[in-house]
Amino acid sequence: MTAIPIGKRSKKAPASDKTKAERKLGLMLCAPAVVAMLLVTVYPILYAVALSVQKVDLRFPEESGFVGLANYKAVLTSDLWWQGVFNTSLIAVVSVSIELVLGMGLALVMHRAIFGRGVVRTAVLIPYGVVTVVAAFAWFFAFDPSSGFVNNLPFVPDDKAWFGGHNSSLSVIIMAEVWKTTPFMGLLLLAGLATIDEGLYEAARVDGATAWQRFWRITLPLLKPALLVALLFRTLDAFRVFDSIFVMTRGAQDTESVSILGYNQLISRLNLGLGSAVSVLIFVLVLLIAFVFVRILGTSNPASQGERS
Amino acid sequence: MRFVTSLPGYPALMLRGIVIALSLAATALVLAACGSGASSNARVTLTWFIFNEPSGGPQKVAKRCSEQSNGAYEIKFEYLPSQADQQREQLVRRLGAEDDSLDLLGMDVVWTGEFANAGWLAPVPEKTARVVSDQVFDSVLQTARFEDRLYTIPIWSNTQFLWYRKDRTPTPPKTWDEMIDEAEKLGPSKGRIQVQANRYEGLVVLVNQLIESAGTSILAAPKEIDLQREPTERALGILGRLSRSPIAASNITTSTEDTARLGFESGNSAFMINYSFVYPSAKANAPKIFEQMRAAKYPQVDPSIPSKPPIGGINIGVSAYSKHQQEAFAATECLVKPDNQLEIAKLGGLPPVRADIYDRPEIQDAYPGFAEIVRESIKDAAPRPSQSPAYQDLSLAISRAVHPTTAIDPKNLGAAYDKLRDAVQKAIDRKGLL
Structure with a gap:
């Protein structure tokens, strides 16, 4: 570990105005990347988890509904x-x-x-x-x-x-x-x-x-x-x-x-x-x-x- | 607009001016769009998603129809991959997302049930249905219907034949058993039989046609299993006997339409079950074999029941999300006109779906000497159980249950039958992994 996490350092000593401004700038510069990551990874993962506890079949649109862990049971018993x-x-x-x-x-x-x-x-x-x-x-x-x-x-x-x-x-x-x-x-x-x-x-x-x-x-x-x-x-x-x-x-x-x-x-x-x-x-x-x-x-x-x- | 005017460095007045100018431009665009939609003589662009059929037949007739429409529509092509399951994958992804850029869909005959039940197809209007089903073979229309309603418009068909070497068997065998007997007499260096038995859709076709030719069916209704024991075991027995015989292709468990063609062209085979594309292929790759190559009707299982050849081809669907359904249906009426079907047959060898076209002399150019066999085959053809919207489940389950076909023991057909029946039942229930 060569880099000390920013969060830890800020607890040790009160940051000056300059470091505060730098941190703010840093966060702003990171923000687009973080948002993009959230959109492309977290959202699909959560969506997949949400789908996995439902009955969803594109061919039978009228049959959808919440089924709990039934899908997991079907997979794990196969x-x-x-x-x-x-x-x-x-x-x-x-x-x-x-x-x-x-x-x-x-x-x-x-x-x-x-x-x-x-x-x-x-x-x-x-x-x-x-x-x-x-x-x-x-x-x-x-x-x-x-x-x-x-x-x-x-x-x-x-x-x-x-x-x-x-x-x-x-x-x-x-x-x-x-x-x-x-x-x-x-x-x-x-x-x-x-x-x-x-x-x-x-x-x-x-x-x-x-x-x-x-x-x-x-x-x-x-x-x-x-x-x-x-x-x-x-x-x-x-x-x-x-x-x-x-x-x-x-x-x-x-x-x-x-x-x-x-x-x-x-x-x-x-x-x-x-x-x-x-x-x-x-x-x-x-x-x-x-x-x-x-x-x-x-x-x-x-x-x-x-x-x- | 508050956040815009508070941006530092820009005079608020100037920004307001820009905003007003932009809104005016947007309004103008909206008005223009409405105007073009309302006027009656604007040309609508219909997008046809279909694989790039190499002969160019569909493109030619689409151009012809666009010209004949008097400026009502123009058909544009978007090409899908050449393999059926990849075509389906792309269509399904777009339709699942309710994409309105698709108007006409080039669909495999087994997708009708699933697409219609998913709500992706606009049902064919009564008037169009009457025009496009006139003179069309019943077997073909079955693939275009779902729950007694026409959802797609057949444009061309396809079927398999028994291809044989006239120098090795002067008269083609009538049944599978006769064929295997003759092949075994010729031996593995001259008498191999080429079929499709890899674990994929081609194997489902083979199994379905054997079962249908034996006198039963896989499904009686979308959710009801048929599979009478005696004829099904008979069909499975032929599959097992063929696969275990020395005259089966050495790669039978991985065989496809293409490996069968290559095997036949290599010269060690006397028989092949395959579509008509093998004929021009042999002409180009193996002219000596081509001279001896003849087509006969799909072999029978039971000598007293006519054989049931498979059915393939393309039906055109109109997307439920299309904004130009009226024009799209008008276009399909034109695309499937007899002259256009004949053109597609002449260019690409794709069999017409109308029975009356086979009476025209030009059809002989497409199928020299075997046009009558093409007609008979499509007339007697039996579709796969695609009336079920869960056809893909059935297909996966069936191919899994009978593959490898070498594992089917002709002396213990009860086991093979039970395995197949269980798999089909599971697929109908749509439970568990497949």
Whole structure:
């Protein structure tokens, strides 16, 4: 924490006219942003909560009314919801783990690259610049038996229907996610690496530490804040996975994520009550994940550490 | 205006002058708007939201109608995405927000019930209804009605055929069982059968047509299940037998209209259930196969019951929020005139909805040698259970219940039947997640 919150300082000492005026100006300058944030985030969230306790179906306008927690009960007692939560968690855990390992490798390469540093960094970042839907289509067409090259590779059966089975579909979805977001992970870790003092490595080398020891004893502990930020961001992102699944399987072969379930209720069925209950539950799960990361895994506040790194 | 005049740095008088000038300008604008609305010879712009049909047929007839309207209206296009569910998504978002910029809606045949019940469609006036339903196939009109009232105006139809290779089977099989037998004789390198069985709308079409062809229906009424056990099990049995046979496409559980087309064009198939777009496609991509390609009517399930091919196409709805409904209905009357339907058929191969058009010789240009099959197919077609406003629930539930079709065990059809029936019941009740 480098900045002291304004509120705390004002309690300690009575502010002068000048600081008062500055604070007023500061508040006025913030106000438009705060209002915009309230309009675009708080209002929809509250609206979703309000919808989730009502029976609202655009196709049956005459049937609306307050139903209390019935929508939540319908969601939480549904096998589909729990299958969705399981799939989403599986995708999140597996893809983020792979991304972490690969991203760390990329970050080290980008950090240590002696020549062509700019080219290496740009090349690594390309997948992250591709729109998710486009990336998902690219992977879909690559693995689709009628258009893809994957089935022409050695050791792959020519007529393997990748999206015809649960495990193979999930694998391709996870691969696409990993390909797409590893650069982001790498970038965040690279920012963390840049803050580590070179002197520490030199000292360790003088003391005869091996490369592995230097990585394990210096890099990892000092990288922890950046690591936590990267993991938090990626896990939250991965938990809302939608595009890849929507493009590749539409949720067939039991590959539905919770977001796909929300889409089905909201957009396909126009059942705004039930769909909003799904959305609110996803929101609660995301909050829980953030809470776990911030409170249990991190002894320090990862957000502020992230700012510094 | 108090806060305006109290702003520092601006003389109050000047501000007042500006305010007066602005109000005068606004009044003038309002008056001008009223004037144009009241005059009878102003041209109304009608906006037609529809996907960009690649042949340009709809654009051509819309231009023709705009010219023939003597300045009453001009039809302008706003294009929707090419996939039906994405088209629906965009329309629904605008209609849900009561957007008045939509006048004419290019609607898939299965949306009528849901759009009408939501109050998004202006019912077709009596006079227009008489004109636009003249000579139209009953099967098509069923898709345009909701609760015995006409809500949309059919402009073109569509249906599936049994496409077969004349060099591999000189006479097309009559039933699904015959077709699978023949295919198995030809073997997986020459005799594959291409269908649509991914978990999506195409699978609902396949299941619905099998059930209808077996002699029963999914729904008896919008909230009443039909699904007689014996014929439904028979239909599911065919689906299971086909999916588990070596002559099914290797990607059957992810197959769509497009994978079926590609599979047929690759040469390993003898049969395909698909729409007419595959014909020009084969001509361009696989000319040798195209020479052998013939169309027959959709296969039967029961040899004693005529088959019930699927029905697709576009019906035009007039938005309940449109400010120009009168002109919009006048425009639809023009758009679906026989000559215009014929034009759309000739340009894009989209089948007319009027039966009498199939008597005209020009129709042979659109469907060389199989115009009669097109007519018979649409005449006998059975719509999906879209009389229910909750059709999307049904569609999700049905595709979920039968997918993957390879899991349907022809020796234990009771289980598959119970699963389907439960899913349909749940969808009718609209309870729980889907």
